[in-house]
Amino acid sequence: MSVPETTTLSTLERGLAVLEYICEHGPANAKRIARDLGLRQGTCYHILRTLAVSGHVARQPDGQYEPGPHAYWVARQIQKRVAVVPELSVILARLHNVTGGETSYITRWQDGAAILQHYLAGTQATNVGKLEVGFGGDLHARASSKAIIALLPGDQVEALFKGVKLAQLTSATITDYEELLVELAQIRRQGYAMDREEFAEGVQCVASGFVSPDGTPAGAYTVSVPTIRFAKLKPTLVAAVVEAAAMATRFLAGKRPVDAVTAGRHHPGQP
Numbered sequence: 606m607s608v609p610e611t612t613t614l615s616t617l618e619r620g621l622a623v624l625e626y627i628c629e630h631g632p633a634n635a636k637r638i639a640r641d642l643g644l645r646q647g648t649c650y651h652i653l654r655t656l657a658v659s660g661h662v663a664r665q666p667d668g669q670y671e672p673g674p675h676a677y678w679v680a681r682q683i684q685k686r687v688a689v690v691p692e693l694s695v696i697l698a699r700l701h702n703v704t705g706g707e708t709s710y711i712t713r714w715q716d717g718a719a720i721l722q723h724y725l726a727g728t729q730a731t732n733v734g735k736l737e738v739g740f741g742g743d744l745h746a747r748a749s750s751k752a753i754i755a756l757l758p759g760d761q762v763e764a765l766f767k768g769v770k771l772a773q774l775t776s777a778t779i780t781d782y783e784e785l786l787v788e789l790a791q792i793r794r795q796g797y798a799m800d801r802e803e804f805a806e807g808v809q810c811v812a813s814g815f816v817s818p819d820g821t822p823a824g825a826y827t828v829s830v831p832t833i834r835f836a837k838l839k840p841t842l843v844a845a846v847v848e849a850a851a852m853a854t855r856f857l858a859g860k861r862p863v864d865a866v867t868a869g870r871h872h873p874g875q876p
Contacts, residue, residue, distance in 0.1 A: 719750035813850035
């Protein structure tokens with residue numbers, strides 16, 4: 606990985622890259638960090654000194670650097686923002702299990718963003734690029750966000766998308782507003798959403814949204830699998846995410862989530 610040295614706020618960019626490197630690969634010394642990030646050694650030492658003063662990294666007696674106390678504080682604050690209610694985590698674990706260990710996600714709807722809160726990687730983990738905990742973008746291309754947005758009133762959907770350029774992430778990405786509205790209408794009818802390689806090539810997803818007691822969308826459960834296996838598994842995956850969403854809706858309404866397992870197939874917005 607090489608870090609550009611001549612970009613807007615390049616010093617900040619390089620500092621963040623060094624911090625991320627230490628968090629992922631540390632402990633590491635300055636020479637190794639500079640080499641792997643493509644930085645001048647003097648620049649790297651200057652960044653490390655700054656990070657050490659702020660408490661984001663800590664220098665060990667052997668000259669290696671590890672995350673410092675302030676880095677752990679930042680991590681705790683982030684974790685608080687994406688923390689999942691234990692009962693919803695149990696539903697996620699069930700979804701993971703009933704799909705045979707496929708990669709399963711829970712997403713939260715917050716302030717107009719579908720934020721990935723947590724996921725359980727499958728035994729045949731799928732590579733979905735930039736999709737990591739905390740990601741909340743590309744609402745038009747993700748099964749989870751489409752499942753959630755389909756539960757919004759029409760005026761809110763219009764406010765989110767009308768006149769907004771929809772990024773072409775793959776050849777299958779929906780980039781036309783009217784086409785997206787048709788897709789959302791279908792999602793509302795069937796109770797689940799699909800991502801047919803719209804977010805990342807080679808990966809397909811199915812998701813179902815769950816709602817708060819007042820009927821507003823609260824989040825979604827999603828499962829992703831490689832395209833080569835999706836067609837065969839689709840019926841099982843659809844049933845599993847719809848069940849998970851129904852369980853979450855019942856829990857948020859103050860009812861026993863397990864009742865949804867034996868109550869038959871539910872639309873995610875139903876109690």
